[in-house]
Amino acid sequence: MSENTRTATISTTHTQPSVIRAAIAPDNTDEMQTAVSGSQVETTIARETTGGLQATVDDYLVNLGVAVSVATSCTQHSRPTTNQSD
Structure with a gap:
């Protein structure tokens, strides 16, 4: 990083948190570091310009x-499967 x-x-x-980290990791660029x-x-984001930083933060x-919404939806809708006989 430059000064x-x-x-x-x-x-x-x-x-x-590990689910969220895994969900956002594919979209991270080389300038982003995410830890749990x-x-x-x-997540720490480093960019050379203020505009670039703002755009990357917005995208993140x-x-x-989206990651939080999907994780929450999956958690709320996951139920054990039961076999029911008619």
């Missing part, structure tokens, strides 16, 4: 929102 690099760190709390610590997902937040 002019701008950075942002986003820390969010989740009941399934306890119930926290922390959209991806994070």
Whole structure:
């Protein structure tokens, strides 16, 4: 990183942080580092320009929102399968 690099760190709390990290990881760029610590997902983004940083943060937040929605939906709708005979 150069001395002019701008950075942002986003820390969010989740009941399934490793699931969220796995869901957002494919969209991370080389300038992004994501880690899990306890119930926290922390992503640090580094970009050379303020505009680039803002755009990457915006994209990350959209991806994070989708990941949380999908994880929540899957958790709410997953039930054990039972065999019922007629």
